[in-house]
Amino acid sequence: MTVVDLLPLVMLGAVLGLDVVSFPQMMISRPIVAATLAGALLGEPARGLMVGVLLECFALETLPVGASRYPEWASASVVAGSLLATAPSAGPGVLTLAVLVGLVVAWVGGWSMVQVRRVNAHLAAQRHAAVARGSRRVVEGLQIWGLSLDLLRGAALTLVSLLLATPATHRLLAFWNVSDRLSRAVVVGLAASVAAAAVWKLFHAVAGARWWMFGGIVAGLLLMAVR
Numbered sequence: 001m002t003v004v005d006l007l008p009l010v011m012l013g014a015v016l017g018l019d020v021v022s023f024p025q026m027m028i029s030r031p032i033v034a035a036t037l038a039g040a041l042l043g044e045p046a047r048g049l050m051v052g053v054l055l056e057c058f059a060l061e062t063l064p065v066g067a068s069r070y071p072e073w074a075s076a077s078v079v080a081g082s083l084l085a086t087a088p089s090a091g092p093g094v095l096t097l098a099v100l101v102g103l104v105v106a107w108v109g110g111w112s113m114v115q116v117r118r119v120n121a122h123l124a125a126q127r128h129a130a131v132a133r134g135s136r137r138v139v140e141g142l143q144i145w146g147l148s149l150d151l152l153r154g155a156a157l158t159l160v161s162l163l164l165a166t167p168a169t170h171r172l173l174a175f176w177n178v179s180d181r182l183s184r185a186v187v188v189g190l191a192a193s194v195a196a197a198a199v200w201k202l203f204h205a206v207a208g209a210r211w212w213m214f215g216g217i218v219a220g221l222l223l224m225a226v227r
Contacts, residue, residue, distance in 0.1 A: 008041050009082050010159045016074035017154020021113065022147050029074035031055035031102075035081030048081035051098045054187060055080060057195035058103065072109025075154045076102045079161040083169050093176035096183045097169050099191070105161045112153050120146045 012034075019029040027033070032052040039048015059073045080102030087094045123142060124131065130138040176183075203210045 005042060005086075006159070006162060009038060009078060009162065010155050012037060012041065013075040013078040013158025014151050014155035016078060017072060017109070017157065018147065018151050020072055020074050022150045031059050031073045031077040031080075034074045034077035035084075035102075038078040038081035039085040042082060042085040044085035047084045047087075051080045051084045051095060051102065052077055054095075054099050054191045055102050055106075057191035058106075060195050060198035069110050069114055071103075071106035072113055072154075072157075073102075073106050075109050075157045075161070076104075076106035078158055079105050079165060082162060083165060086166065087169075087173070093173055093178060093180075093183055096178075096187045097172060097176075099187050101161070101165045101169065105157065105165070108161075109157055112157055113150075116146070116149050116153050119149060 016029045016034045016037075019026060032049070032055075035052030035055060036045055036048040039045045039052075042048075055073060055077050059071070062070045062073070080098045083101055084094060084098040087098075120142070123145065127135075127138050127142065131142070199213070203213075
């Protein structure tokens with residue numbers, strides 16, 4: 001992967017990582033979007049979409065509430081989509097390794113978000129008196145700092161992950177001897193199981209959720225039929 005390929009991917013990981021919590025929270029950080037965009041930047045949107053759908057199944061289990069720790073799927077999906085898009089071929093093991101890397105990077109990304117929160121909390125505590133007085137300059141400064149730090153976090157996470165995971169993945173593929181059918185069946189089965197569990201919990205926790213889902217499925221099928 002050249003610098004020309006790497007730079008837009010790092011920028012994409014930074015912007016989408018910012019969308020997870022800080023700004024603007026437009027759902028563009030969802031795996032199915034992030035991985036597809038990464039694949040599109042490398043000329044392989046279909047491959048990006050493939051890994052994005054699988055990571056989206058895992059991400060359905062994540063409920064980002066308050067200050068809880070959860071995986072950061074945006075930058076991780078950019079990395080996973082890039083790995084699949086730059087693989088020499090979509091042969092055995094490529095999809096499995098891309099998803100595995102995405103899961104690992106998502107976990108590391110969740111840890112990195114906690115560190116950013118700690119830095120922000122420390123800076124806010126140092127300026128507690130000014131914040132309590134309602135100092136506009138201090139409050140705006142803390143907000144800009146927090147956004148900038150989160151943007152840098154996403155960029156650094158994407159860059160380091162791509163630099164480490166790309167050569168490691170290509171080396172592992174040289175020794176991969178599991179059939180394509182079996183490797184894909186395992187990763188798709190795991191993703192489907194996690195997604196089914198998440199949907200099952202949603203049905204029992206939110207009133208009318210199943211009807212909204214069924215209605216969405218019917219509407220989607222009707223749109224496909226019209227086309």
